[in-house]
Amino acid sequence: MVLCQESIRETMMEVRDAVTAEVVRNALSMAAQEGGVVVVKASHSTFIQEGADSSAAVLDATGRLVAQSTATTLMHAASLRESLRALILEIPTHTMRPGDVFAQNDPFKGGIHANDVAVLRPVFGADGGGPYYFAGTIIHVADLGGGYAGGVAATAQDMFAEGMNLPPVHLYRAGEPESVVWKIIENNSRTPEKVIGDIRALVSGANVMARRVEELVERYGVAGLSQHVEDYIAYTEARMREELRRFPAGTYHGSFTIDSDGIEANKTYQVEVAVTLPGDGSIQLDFEGTDPQARGAINASYSQALSGVLFAVRCFLDPSIPMNEGCYNTLDVNFPRGSLVNPNPPAACGGRIVVVTAAMEAIVEALSVARPDMALASSGIVHLYGMSGVRTGVASPWLLMAMDFGGLGARATCDGPDATGAFVLGGRTAVLQVEPYEAQYPVMIEHTRPRLDSGGPGEHRGGLGIDTSIRLLDQAELVVR
Incomplete structure (x- = not known):
């Protein structure tokens, strides 16, 4: 007893x-x-x-x-x-x-x-x-x-x-x-x-x-x-570690080509990754072979490249896994110094999401080879844009910033979600909201809607991108990153 x-x-x-x-x-x-x-x-x-x-x-x-x-x-x-x-x-x-x-x-x-x-x-x-x-x-x-x-x-x-x-x-x-x-x-x-x-x-x-x-x-x-x-x-x-042990041991390769850095129009940039899965619940990601840093503002600082690596790996494995140091403890990452994913100062980094997305796409490509049943096709990138000016007659400066998203790539088992931004910035950001923008800025949003048939055909189609039309009601400068 x-x-x-x-x-x-x-x-x-x-x-x-x-x-x-x-x-x-x-x-x-x-x-x-x-x-x-x-x-x-x-x-x-x-x-x-x-x-x-x-x-x-x-x-x-x-x-x-x-x-x-x-x-x-x-x-x-x-x-x-x-x-x-x-x-x-x-x-x-x-x-x-x-x-x-x-x-x-x-x-x-x-x-x-x-x-x-x-x-x-x-x-x-x-x-x-x-x-x-x-x-x-x-x-x-x-x-x-x-x-x-x-x-x-x-x-x-x-x-x-x-x-x-x-x-x-x-x-x-x-x-x-x-x-x-x-x-x-x-x-x-x-x-x-x-x-x-x-x-x-x-x-x-x-x-x-x-x-x-x-x-x-x-x-x-x-x-x-x-x-x-x-x-x-x-x-x-x-x-x-439990999820990583479900992958067959081996080294898998992924790459992604960037069209331009915005400065040298005809020069492409390559992000390369070798993903090694020893089978012990760890993962090694080596970006050796990635091109040197660019003149343009597409370079990703060390911290932003590391964020992209963790996001891609964790979400491919199981997005319900908590975000804390335990995730980092399983990663062994090599970002070559002076490369697109670890530039030397004073490199411009404002458009770093281009390289971060390329790194995530390369990782997902490699992991999709290891686990075809979990494969994910390439996704659309975020388009950040800004409009700014001085209101006519009142000399009041204004600045509008917003994003448009592409869709998420098709999965092995289902269609890709439409225009979620899920593969850029972590899927919690939102597309332009009509009423607040029209109320605060000299613009008219003529439409913001899914772009039909933009996801690509197949057994499972990719997610649709966004089609936005904005009419300016005052003089403005437009910049797109």
Whole structure:
């Protein structure tokens, strides 16, 4: 009878532990989700409010990804991770204080390109210890200078033509705004009110996340929450390895050709990858053979290329796998220095989604050879465009930014989804919304609709792209990336 009671007690404790672990995992995930949604709702840019080009994540004090928002785009996951690692190299954690908030956008210090600004807030314990975690947010802010409004510098040949470069800097020190930094940002924008509003939205999202994580630290203790984080990462890694073991061991090759960099019209660029699956639940991705970095703005910084790799692998395996460091623990990636997927400064990176998409397509091609039953055809790329001008008669500058998507490629078992943007930016961004744009800008959206028969015929057709027609009601400059 005593042994039976002991067994029941142990079973009940195991059940309670499992339930608590699941509660904490979901709390961390929801903290990131809430932060991402707050940024979108608080942003001053219609592009963010309606397009949701936003990311949010909880990270630990060493720069490991703990939880990533899946309510917004997934394609910035590695940027927040790498930006934090760059931050703590330049501003050590022992110098940080409660109420500090940092920002940076340098593509060669974890960033993506000038207009994608990352904000990071350290999370301390109630006793002032720490920081134990960081809350990170990132969006494409309205405008930070450069050759073209909105950061769509299609003809840029270096990072300086793409906009202002921010190294890791304080936005707030102990809760007080670093006014000089805010002034510099404001003075380098064509739309100062919008860009300041966007950065305040980033801070708001980080603040909400930080509060949620502080609540978890208070409830479970520093050591208790740390153990739950380790368990969460281990759980994710185990799921990744389980899926990878389902692939036949071997090395598989994929490639993708880019038509042009926008500068040299007749020059193509190649992205090559060798994907090795040892059979032990790991995956090696070697981009040796990829062309050197381009003069044009298609280069992908290390963090953005890494985001693309993780997105392609994880979503090919099982998109329900959580987004955290456990995913990275299964990857061994080689990005040759000075190549399209790991350029040297001051390479232009504003159109990096071209190379990121090429890298993802190459990976999917290789994995499709390994598992034909899961094969996925090539997908449409995102087309980001901007229109800007000064309203006639009122001297008021305006900037419209939006995206159109191609469809997802056909799968081995079904048609590809229409115009989802799923294979670019993580499938959480949205196409132009008619009413908000017409209300705020001198444009008339004549139509935005699926482009019929654009997916390609076959047993399973590819997803349809988008057909958008916009009538300008004032003088404007149009740029397409």
